Amino acid sequence: MYQWEIGDDQLRKLEEWKKLPTLYQLALDELKNKIKLIQTEWKILNGYSPIEHIKTRIKEPKSILDKLERKGLEMTVDNMVNKIHDIAGMRIVFSFVKDIYKLLDHLRHRDDLTIIEIKDYIAKPKPNGYQSLHVIVAVPLTLFEGQRWMKVEIQMRTLAMDFWASMEHILFYKYDKQVPPHVVQELTEAAKAADALDKKMHGLRREIMGAAEASLP
Ligand code: GTP
Ligand code: MG
16 A cells, blocks of 8 residues: 655645635636626616627646646646636627727726736737737635635637637647648738728727717726
8 A cells, every 4th residue: 555645735735736726717707797797887888788708718737737848837836826827717709999998998997806917919919910908817816714816817809809819729720730821821811801890890889889988987
């Protein structure tokens, strides 16, 4: 029979590792509730919902370990919590670009979450044409042990950007990350078309909003 020698410190880390997925899931639930409340209020104020849908996911343990390795970091619970910001992920898909920035502005002013980092791939798309606004936030959880801030990566994009990103993702894996040049070229053109569609929709948003624009949250 094996005799396991496990110290107090290792036991504490093991307990921490065990409860991490639950904590991240709770953070996602809390955040989703906040967004739903904003969405409801927005609808009452402006007569339409800015958000098409919301998706959440917890990163698989294998992907977390792969990412630590890629970053040249030791596989410890501390590194996972402190160095990997997208263990909990939320994607919010909007109809209009402008509403993404309205929501960002609103999030900046809330005191029940903290913005840690913003990457604006809408203002500055990736070379392949990828567009999205990535925001890392920390959400507080009130636990018996005290308050604990959990990080969540929020990706905000329009329906057109989401459609493009889904296709690109499929092709990226179909070609095992070596997308042939002519496909890259087509994707870049498709990204331009998606951008043009968003710009057209911007005009339609004005029609929907009319004078109510000033009252947006
Ligand atoms: P890692 O988080 O270490 O991957 O690097 P990073 O923080 O620099 O990544 P970034 O914030 O730029 O992107 C993180 C996530 O955005 C990815 O996991 C994807 O979900 C999405 N993403 C980024 N670039 C692309 C892209 O070119 N195509 C698609 N489809 N998704 C992308
Ligand atoms: Mg990232």
